Amino acid sequence: MEPTYSDIYMLLQREPVAKQYFDTLPDYVREQIRTRPNGVNSFASLKDYAENLTRGDG
Incomplete structure (x- = not known):
């Protein structure tokens, strides 16, 4: 199972791929x-x- 974090900032700090x-x-x-x-x-x-945010771009 994939790890989860408290917010986007913790995710970006802990997961180089993210x-x-x-x-x-x-x-x-x-x-x-x-x-x-x-x-x-x-x-x-x-x-x-x-x-979801980029759907329809391009």
Whole structure:
């Protein structure tokens, strides 16, 4: 089972792969994620939320 953290900041600090993924996201997606830091507590939730935000881009 994937580890969960208290918020996005702890996730990014503890999971280098999540940090690397987060850094590749568009600025507006990163800003949106930062508005609800407690809602993103695992790499899976980060990916799901980012995919929802970018759906329709391109």
